[in-house]
Amino acid sequence: MPVDIRPQQVESISGSSLTELVQNYFMDVYGMCFRVLGRPQDAEDATQETFLALFRTREKLAAAQSLRAWVLTIARNTSISMLRARRPAASLPDSVADAPPIRSPGDPERLDRAMAALSEEDRSLVQMRFMEGRSPAEMALACGRSAGSVATALCRALKRLRDVYHGEAR
Amino acid sequence: MTHPDLDRLTAWVHGFLEAAEAREADAHVAGCAACRDTVEGLRDEARLLSRAIAAPERLSALKEGLLQAASGKRSHRGLLWQIPLAAAVLIGLVTALLSPGSRHSLVDGRVALEDGRVVSAPLDFAASQSWQLHVVDRASVRLSDRSTVDLGPGARISLAPGGARGVLPDLAAGEASFSVAPDPKRLSIVSPAGRVEAADGRFSVRIVFEEEGGVPVKNALAGAIVTVFAGSVALSNANGSVEAQPGQSAALARAEAPLLMTSPQGQQEELLRRLEQLAARVAKLEDEVTQLEQKNKQLKQQLGSNVGPGGAVWTDGAGQSGVRIQTGPGGAVAPGSVIIIEEGDEKKPERKNPAPQEKK
DSSP: OOOOOOHHHHHHHHHHHHHHHHHHHHHHHHHHHHHHHOOHHHHHHHHHHHHHHHHHTHHHHHHOSSHHHHHHHHHHHHHHHHHHHSOOOOOOOOOOTTOOOOOSSOOHHHHHHHHHHSOHHHHHHHIIIIISOOOHHHHHHHHTSOHHHHHHHHHHHHHHHHHHHHHHTO | OOOOOHHHHHHHHTTOSOHHHHHHHHHHHHTOHHHHHHHHHHHHHHHHHHHHHSOHHHHHHHHHHHHHHHTTSSOSTTTGGGHHHHHHHHGGGHHHHHSSOSEEEEEEEEEEOTTSOEEESSEEEETTSOEEEEEEEEEEEEOTTSOEEEEOTTOEEEEEEOSTTSEEEEEEESEEEEEEOOOSSOEEEEETTEEEEESSEEEEEEEEOOEETTEEOOGGGOEEEEEEEESOEEEEETTEEEEEOTTOEEEEETTSOOEEEOOHHHHHHHHHHHHHHHHHHHHHHHHHHHHHHHHHHHHHHHHHHOOOSSEEEEEOSSSOEEEEEEOOTTSSSOTTOEEEEEOOTTOOOBOSOOOTTSOO
């Protein structure tokens, strides 16, 4: 027997699903925003904007075929429009030979700028490893490449990050 | 001795080297102070990057603000304004929000850590960091989400922050039995050939290598066998996914979709069931035989003692028996003739005295 759902019930259902939306996708959205924008604080802004946009268009959420894909599309679009409005990222300076690892305490702003200077692909690897804590096998699975080639790419991304970070200090 | 370059040490620290290369690096780093220093720098860098990319305090405050906005408790505007205040208030909740449990515990056994140190239970590990454990003989670890992992000798497992439950076990070698603490969120376990996920239940994961002379050749050739004892377990990789139920086993291989195997455990149970049925039938038959034997004996005794006017049952003590019939005068059988019926192969009455035909 079909269940009759009144508009009021729909409202209350989406109320609880909005909380779930934040619970389930917060880190995914932040990760996407970070990948596009590079600066953690910009990514936080974009995360907030994304969820507020999702709250505003809640009726579209129910219609979305894949909720996650929809949420990430909004996150990506929000981030890209913020990226366009933002000043351009620093261009990569000349490579520093054998730049050492970045040690703590580090300079947070310089690190932010260095991360913003990476390509989205590089950042995605850095994010998978350092934010999501994914293992080599998982990263290989996510990237559809062998663990060896992911390792090479991650090393290259880290090298570029160190280059920019240390290069800026000169 | 040549030092591994920075890339190689980076790959080693992050667990990307294959077994043989990793052992080589282990050995070198153990004996080289300069490389140890670089490795320490790389670990420091990893921690720094983790915090810089996703600052737990800031993110948990932002998330809390969004949750309140979602439930209508707070205006949508100016969430970020409140971050510093919220951060101060929520600082105690940080670990709860971003990493559900704060510690893993080695409750039994001994394990070697990434740097070669061997540690014994009881010992706690901070769940905010990644750990590579190499089991010395056997070990049991309680994860931050209260699930338990029993690890077989030689098992290699890494515990990294991540996944829905805040901990992402990655089994690289050996065998592990998981007892998953019930929770709506699934515990994800990573293996070289795919992912194993369960919300509760018990199952074992065994990493198998395509072997050459008993030595694991390459991680790329590894697969995993998962056997489920309780609960329902999802196996997935890039090629597909499958759900395994208690009593079932499934295989994860890199280039294939996960495959349910005809369960050896199920087969054993079926075999046992059939053996029991067979045993019951044999027992029943034995009973019947015993009963028949007793009945036979009783009958023999009855007949043996029952010597009537017409005849008698005889036995010779050597297993031969028969019925002796003596007919009276005027019968079809001539008086005085004897018919002996013997138990024989042919079950045909043997006539010892063919007198009846001869009418007098």
